[in-house]
Amino acid sequence: FGMAPRNMAHFAWSQTETILQVHGSGPFTSTVVEPVYELADQGVFSLTSLLLPGRPTWSSPPDCFALRISATVRGNAGEGDVVGARCFPPRSDDHRRNHLIQGVTMKRVLVLGLLALSVPSHARGQATTPQISKPGVRYGANPAVGRTFTHDGVKLYYEVYGAGEPLLLVHGNGGSIADLGAQIAHFRKRYKVIAMDSRDQGRSGDSPDKLTYEKMTDDLAALLDHLRAGPVNVLGWSDGGIEALLLGIRHPAKVKKIATMAANLNPGEDALRPDVIALVRSMIAAVPAADRDTPQGRRALKVTGMMLDEPHIEVKALEAITAPTLVLAGDHDLIRDEHTVDIYHHLPNSQLAIFPNATHMVPFDDPVSFNATVERFFRTPFVKKQRIDDTLKSLEKLRASVP
Numbered sequence: 001f002g003m004a005p006r007n008m009a010h011f012a013w014s015q016t017e018t019i020l021q022v023h024g025s026g027p028f029t030s031t032v033v034e035p036v037y038e039l040a041d042q043g044v045f046s047l048t049s050l051l052l053p054g055r056p057t058w059s060s061p062p063d064c065f066a067l068r069i070s071a072t073v074r075g076n077a078g079e080g081d082v083v084g085a086r087c088f089p090p091r092s093d094d095h096r097r098n099h100l101i102q103g104v105t106m107k108r109v110l111v112l113g114l115l116a117l118s119v120p121s122h123a124r125g126q127a128t129t130p131q132i133s134k135p136g137v138r139y140g141a142n143p144a145v146g147r148t149f150t151h152d153g154v155k156l157y158y159e160v161y162g163a164g165e166p167l168l169l170v171h172g173n174g175g176s177i178a179d180l181g182a183q184i185a186h187f188r189k190r191y192k193v194i195a196m197d198s199r200d201q202g203r204s205g206d207s208p209d210k211l212t213y214e215k216m217t218d219d220l221a222a223l224l225d226h227l228r229a230g231p232v233n234v235l236g237w238s239d240g241g242i243e244a245l246l247l248g249i250r251h252p253a254k255v256k257k258i259a260t261m262a263a264n265l266n267p268g269e270d271a272l273r274p275d276v277i278a279l280v281r282s283m284i285a286a287v288p289a290a291d292r293d294t295p296q297g298r299r300a301l302k303v304t305g306m307m308l309d310e311p312h313i314e315v316k317a318l319e320a321i322t323a324p325t326l327v328l329a330g331d332h333d334l335i336r337d338e339h340t341v342d343i344y345h346h347l348p349n350s351q352l353a354i355f356p357n358a359t360h361m362v363p364f365d366d367p368v369s370f371n372a373t374v375e376r377f378f379r380t381p382f383v384k385k386q387r388i389d390d391t392l393k394s395l396e397k398l399r400a401s402v403p
Contacts, residue, residue, distance in 0.1 A: 137185075139195075140178030140202065151222035152215065157203035158196035158223055162188030166232040167378070168220065169195040170240030174303045176202030182367035183235065187375070194232070196223050198239075200303050206295070211302055213239070213311045217246040224254050231256040233378050237363050238262050241328075242311050245343075248321035249313075257382070258325040259374045262335050262360050263343065265313040271339045280307050318346040324382035325350045326374065330358030349384055351377065 145159045159177055167187055171179045177195040187193050197204040198216045207215070220243060224230045233256050236244030241263030248255050264271040284304055291297035327344040329335055331354050344352045353373050355362045363370045 138178075139181040139184050140176045140197070146203070149223070149226045151219050151226075152207075154199045154207050154219070155205035156196055156199065156219055156223065158194065160195075160227070161193045162191055164191045166229045167191035167193050168224070168229075168232045168234045169193060170220065170234065170236035170243050171195070171198065171202075172238030172240050173307055174201060174300070175239075178202075179364070180237070183363060183371060183374075186367065186371040187235075190375075191233070192229070194223070194227065194229060196220065198243075200299055206299060211306050211310075213242050213246055213313075214250070217243045217250055220247060221251040221254055230254040233257045233259070235259045235374055236261065236263070238360065239307075242313070245313065245318065245321065245325075246311075248323050248325065249317055252320075252322065255323045257378055258321070258323050259328060259377060260325065260343075261328040261363060261370075262330070262333050262340075263327075264335050264339060265311060265315055265318075265343065267308055267310060271336060272334065273336060276334045277308070280304065284308075315342060315346050318343060319348060321347055322349060324377075326353060326377040327351070328353045328355070328362075328370075328373070330355045330360060330362045332357070332359045334360040349382060353377075 139159065142159055145161065146157060147159070148155050148157050150156070157177075161184055169177075169180045169183055169187075171177060176197050177184075180195055184193050184195060196219070199205065199207045199219055200211050216239075224232060231254055234244045234247055236242070236259070238261065241260035242265075244258050244260045245263055245265075248258050267277075269277065284301060287297060287301060292301060325347045327340060327347065327350055329337070329340040331337070333340070337354075340354075341352070344350050355366070355369065355373075358366065
């Protein structure tokens with residue numbers, strides 16, 4: 001599946017499993033437990049990471065569907081929108097379920113990691129789907145700028161955009177450069193943006209041994225050496241946020257400032273909510289047996305499974321990070337609020353930003369607010385606030401300004 005219309009095919013509801021993601025407006029319900037999927041008449045949706053196990057059913061079968069489908073398919077990291085519509089005469093529910101809807105064939109697409117960005121999750125409270133790339137630019141699949149280099153025996157894919165102060169962007173679990181399209185499009189106007197597909201993900205090669213955050217972090221450091229770039233500002237999302245913190249610990253000379261979105265230091269319930277851990281386990285269990293021993297299946301299980309075993313960062317280790325660090329999260333994040341605040345408190349030069357009415361997906365759901373917050377941090381000289389002294393100074397200015 002890719003941008004080219006020639007890749008369009010018919011999508012059969014009768015497939016045994018399909019992975020899509022729903023975002024946008026309109027009434028719908030979804031579940032990864034029961035094969036239920038409801039669409040309203042004339043509903044318009046954008047689909048990418050929802051597991052539909054079995055054949056969908058409707059509580060009130062619609063007569064017309066208008067679907068916009070966009071997805072990043074593992075092993076062929078293209079993405080784009082395909083619009084299709086199909087109307088049916090009033091017939092039985094079974095007949096409608098078995099009809100073909102024009103769309104994209106996605107047979108046995110594997111379950112991707114949710115904790116970060118395998119593909120964007122539900123956009124909540126957004127009137128429209130944000131534009132994530134410049135017209136004609138396929139971030140993450142751009143032959144004009146795509147390059148590779150090899151580190152630790154793994155072939156790694158990267159792209160570079162813009163000019164100016166270097167900014168390293170790091171995607172999340174099971175994702176790719178394409179997930180950061182909204183950030184690349186924004187920051188490339190002022191920065192030299194560097195982005196890489198992590199090992200075992202996107203267009204980068206597979207590694208022969210266990211996947212760890214330390215290995216992915218060292219890959220990023222090797223990329224900076226390869227490009228002779230640094231020190232750099234670093235923006236990481238979810239797994240990328242973990243790697244951003246590890247860059248500050250393991251390679252401090254390569255880091256100027258860090259912005260870490262929704263990172264966790266361990267895979268336990270003090271960092272992640274129990275329902276999040278249960279969801280990841282269910283996603284791993286949902287990978288079909290026939291796919292588990294395929295190259296794609298082994299990759300999916302390896303990458304998604306690491307979220308149950310990694311990372312293992314002592315909170316005290318954060319105290320060694322001297323780079324100014326912005327800690328970000330949504331107030332409805334997958335990471336526990338108290339864990340995010342604990343990270344903030346153990347960083348000696350830190351700031352904290354919690355986005356209201358936002359989830360783990362705020363960089364995708366609301367890129368305007370997210371990018372503006374991060375850019376303000378990068379562009380503003382860091383001054384560590386003194387709780388009492390700076391409060392009294394501002395209070396004095398306030399009193400002096402009042403007639």
